[in-house]
Amino acid sequence: MRKVYLILMLAFQLTVFAQNKEVLYNFTAIPQSSLVNPGADVSYKFYFGVPVLSGISANLGSSSFSAYDLFANNGVDFNDKVRNIVNNSSSKDKAQANQQLEIFSGGFRVGGKDSQSYVSFGVYQEFDFLAYVPKDEAILALDGNRDHIGESFDLGDINLRAEVLSVFHVGYHKKLNEKLVLGGRAKLYSSGANATSTKNSGYIYTGQMAGTPNLYTQIISSNLELKTSGIAAFTKDEYDGSIPKDVVHNTFFNGSLGLGFDAGLTYYIKENLQLTASVVDLGFIRQSKDIQTLTYKGEYKYDGVNPNFDSTNQPKDVFDEFDKAIPRDTLYNKYTTWRPTKFYSSIQYSFGESRSDDECNCKGKVTRKYVNAVGGQLFAMSMPVEPFVALTAFYKRNIFEKLDFKVTYTIDQYSDKNIGLGLSGTLGKLNMYLLVNNVLEYKDVSKANSIAFQFGFNFVFQNSED
Amino acid sequence: MKIAPPTKRIFKLLLFSILFISCSSDLDFDQVKDLKLEPVIVANLAYFDVAANKFVDNGMEQQIPFDVQNFNVFKDQYFRDNLAKAEFNFELENTINRAFTLNVLFLNDNDQILQSIRLAIPAYSGTSNVIKYPTEVFENQRLDLLKQSTKIGFVVIMAAGPPLNENSVGSLKLRSSATAYMVIQ
Numbered sequence: 164m165r166k167v168y169l170i171l172m173l174a175f176q177l178t179v180f181a182q183n184k185e186v187l188y189n190f191t192a193i194p195q196s197s198l199v200n201p202g203a204d205v206s207y208k209f210y211f212g213v214p215v216l217s218g219i220s221a222n223l224g225s226s227s228f229s230a231y232d233l234f235a236n237n238g239v240d241f242n243d244k245v246r247n248i249v250n251n252s253s254s255k256d257k258a259q260a261n262q263q264l265e266i267f268s269g270g271f272r273v274g275g276k277d278s279q280s281y282v283s284f285g286v287y288q289e290f291d292f293l294a295y296v297p298k299d300e301a302i303l304a305l306d307g308n309r310d311h312i313g314e315s316f317d318l319g320d321i322n323l324r325a326e327v328l329s330v331f332h333v334g335y336h337k338k339l340n341e342k343l344v345l346g347g348r349a350k351l352y353s354s355g356a357n358a359t360s361t362k363n364s365g366y367i368y369t370g371q372m373a374g375t376p377n378l379y380t381q382i383i384s385s386n387l388e389l390k391t392s393g394i395a396a397f398t399k400d401e402y403d404g405s406i407p408k409d410v411v412h413n414t415f416f417n418g419s420l421g422l423g424f425d426a427g428l429t430y431y432i433k434e435n436l437q438l439t440a441s442v443v444d445l446g447f448i449r450q451s452k453d454i455q456t457l458t459y460k461g462e463y464k465y466d467g468v469n470p471n472f473d474s475t476n477q478p479k480d481v482f483d484e485f486d487k488a489i490p491r492d493t494l495y496n497k498y499t500t501w502r503p504t505k506f507y508s509s510i511q512y513s514f515g516e517s518r519s520d521d522e523c524n525c526k527g528k529v530t531r532k533y534v535n536a537v538g539g540q541l542f543a544m545s546m547p548v549e550p551f552v553a554l555t556a557f558y559k560r561n562i563f564e565k566l567d568f569k570v571t572y573t574i575d576q577y578s579d580k581n582i583g584l585g586l587s588g589t590l591g592k593l594n595m596y597l598l599v600n601n602v603l604e605y606k607d608v609s610k611a612n613s614i615a616f617q618f619g620f621n622f623v624f625q626n627s628e629d
Numbered sequence: 630m631k632i633a634p635p636t637k638r639i640f641k642l643l644l645f646s647i648l649f650i651s652c653s654s655d656l657d658f659d660q661v662k663d664l665k666l667e668p669v670i671v672a673n674l675a676y677f678d679v680a681a682n683k684f685v686d687n688g689m690e691q692q693i694p695f696d697v698q699n700f701n702v703f704k705d706q707y708f709r710d711n712l713a714k715a716e717f718n719f720e721l722e723n724t725i726n727r728a729f730t731l732n733v734l735f736l737n738d739n740d741q742i743l744q745s746i747r748l749a750i751p752a753y754s755g756t757s758n759v760i761k762y763p764t765e766v767f768e769n770q771r772l773d774l775l776k777q778s779t780k781i782g783f784v785v786i787m788a789a790g791p792p793l794n795e796n797s798v799g800s801l802k803l804r805s806s807a808t809a810y811m812v813i814q
Contacts, residue, residue: 230656231656233660234656234657234658234660235655235656235657236655236656236657240663241660241661241663241664242663242664242665244660245664303668304666304668305666305667305668306668306669307668307669307670307671307809307811308668308669308670308671309669309670309671309808310669312671369671369672376676376678376802376804377673377676377804378673378676378718378720378804378805378806379671379672379673379806381672381673465672465673466673466676467672467673467674467675467676467805467806468674468675468698468699468700468781469675469676469677469698470675470677470696470697470698470783471677471696472677472679472683472693472694472696472783472785473694473696479698479699480699480701481699481701481702482701482704482705609656
């Protein structure tokens with residue numbers, strides 16, 4: 164079973180993921196930390212990531228249920244499990260997945276030997292999925308309307324978005340002085356497939372009102388819209404290609420294009436008191452390739468069959484009436500999607516000076532290094548219903564010259580006991596890192612509400628190796 | 630270049646510990662196949678409200694004509710395949726000083742009568758005259774016949790009694806509902 168699980172996790176890692184990278188954030192021993200804060204105080208002479216292995220991250224979360232709740236092999240009827248989950252969920256509960264895979268990445272110092280300006284660049288592929296629990300529709304599918312007379316089923320509960328994209332990015336950061344590091348990153352997005360249905364409204368209502376001729380008052384008021392790009396071709400009957408292949412091709416070579424940027428800073432209030440902040444993925448994609456928008460908009464009142472006993476009969480057709488009242492329209496307009504924008508900030512206090520094990524301090528420049536750091540982080544991300552917010556406390560320790568360790572404790576909507584562990588070490592020039600969160604859940608991952616991990620390999624060349 | 634040997638060890642330890650302390654309860658994804666939705670849907674079936682003077686034409690009492698309406702919900706294959714049971718509820722209210730019989734007929738495209746339901750109500754005598762008829766249940770063979778119907782016919786027959794004229798008051802009202810028991814697998 165353990166093996167099966169591992170395979171599953173690997174499969175998930177490549178297909179799915181939540182986005183808070185609380186362990187990676189400000190973990191400056193890892194070059195990829197500049198992807199979550201382009202103004203992170205990262206330094207190198209140059210580095211490059213091991214292609215395809217430099218940054219693999221996966222993040223899965225579900226705020227109201229776990230895999231165990233749904234799939235436990237415990238003899239409970241599957242339908243009862245579904246019903247329990249629906250009953251225990253609200254329409255603000257969601258399932259989220261985010262996966263990133265770095266294709267290549269690298270960076271180098273610009274300017275002279277003493278320059279503290281750095282350029283970094285790379286391409287990564289990303290998959291994003293977010294769906295809120297369509298609670299009202301689930302209840303309607305499970306129960307029907309008989310036991311819910313007088314209630315409205317809210318069509319606004321249908322709320323989801325999914326996207327596969329590639330991101331080409333170039334960043335620059337500079338340590339302006341001993342106190343301040345500023346950085347920015349420009350991003351070119353290429354979206355291979357997008358589905359967005361986040362602005363729905365309407366209701367399905369069955370009620371009984373006194374004084375009306377019919378037994379029930381039945382109204383469907385619908386304002387549903389599903390926008391897609393890069394997907395319509397696959398739904399046509401004559402399509403006989405390979406969907407994964409075509410999605411990959413579109414993602415890298417024929418996607419809808421967009422622009423975005425990241426910005427960040429690191430500020431040393433005191434030598435051992437550091438403040439950081441960053442904004443990531445402030446950008447948009449103009450969805451323009453193979454676009455299709457489906458809408459169902461209108462209002463329909465169902466009265467049943469109504470004979471009028473006139474000799475002139477005008478039989479009516481319920482389906483025709485419905486189709487006329489709430490027509491299915493297909494539009495081919497370009498549309499703009501905003502990237503989920505992330506905001507990070509941290510404050511860190513360092514203590515315990517390190518006993519440097521360098522043979523000598525050849526350059527005669529003394530920079531104090533601290534062994535320990537504690538602090539707090541804030542994470543926020545834009546979402547259709549309400550922003551996602553997480554608070555993290557962390558402890559970082561430099562165990563050996565080339566081994567750094569970080570432990571985090573995070574509270575968010577998924578969990579209030581999320582402990583993360585991160586380790587970054589360097590063997591020769593090979594930097595390796597492994598970050599996992601929700602470690603307490605690893606004793607039974609199937610019961611976890613969220614799991615995230617990230618690992619990668621880089622070759623990093625530092626000044627001291629000149 | 631110095632490689633701190635403990636670095637290697639700690640890395641290995643961490644990697645292996647994560648792989649091996651992690652466990653998972655026994656999960657069975659095949660359960661998805663057991664998903665069975667059983668929604669119960671209620672909907673209006675038919676209504677009418679016929680005033681007493683509709684039974685009078687040019688001062689002459691008459692029966693009202695037979696009325697046929699399309700009833701094409703069963704044209705929808707998905708609905709047909711997943712409907713396990715249906716119930717109809719009828720309610721008549723008569724405030725006309727005559728007794729009536731309503732025949733509700735379910736017809737196919739060739740106007741063959743597949744099912745008929747007879748509802749009788751006595752003449753109005755000044756007191757409340759509402760009848761809620763026993764639920765008509767459609768299962769098995771009766772349901773199969775119902776599923777073939779494409780039209781509903783309404784035949785109102787007025788029984789003999791005191792004559793009606795243009796100024797007669799009251800009306801005959803039908804209200805009815807359908808309950809669909811779906812089983813979707």
